[in-house]
Amino acid sequence: MTHLDSTDGLARRAVLAGGLGLAAVAAPSLTQAKEDKPQMDKTMYGLIGQMKAAPGKRDELVAILAESTEGMPGCLSYIVAKDAADADALWITEVWTDKDSHAASLKLPAVQVAIAKARPIIAGFGHRFETAPVGGVGLG
Structure with a gap:
């Protein structure tokens, strides 16, 4: 984290699960090796999703998600943010070189490990959006 499906969502962070899915939050991570930069002839793949922690477990979930964000081939951006209006909610924003890179990350x-650790404290998933990023800071 898809992030809204129980198993797939957890993985997407990666997990928005991760799921939003993991999915994996307090310290945003940007993995951008030269070979990971998007190619103009390839469509980037993006996910924006909400993950809800069990009451009082958001910071613990953030820590778990932040652990799993290093070394994901094809990941251009993976941001975990606390929802300003909901003390138990997180937003995970991901940008990948392509959809296949995202799918492959769920098998890392x-x-x-992050999915297994996070599963017991994930209360559910909110909104989930797939996007086709076209540019921006850090995306080349």
Whole structure:
């Protein structure tokens, strides 16, 4: 985190799960190696989703999600943010070189570990949007 489906959502962060899905939050991560920069002939893939922690567990969930964000090939941006209006909600914003890179990330050992650790404290998922990023700071 898809982030709204129980298993797929958790993975997407990665997890918005991660799911939003993980998915994985307090310290945003930007993994941008030269080979990960988007190519003009390829459509980037983006996800924006809301993840809800069990009451009082948001900071713990943020820590778990932040652990799993390093070394995800194709990840151009992975941001975990606290919802300003909901003390238990997070927003995860991801940009990938392509949809396949995102799908492959869900199989990474670090992401699988994060999903397993986060699952018991994830209360659910809110909105989820797939996007096609076209540019912006850090996206080349």
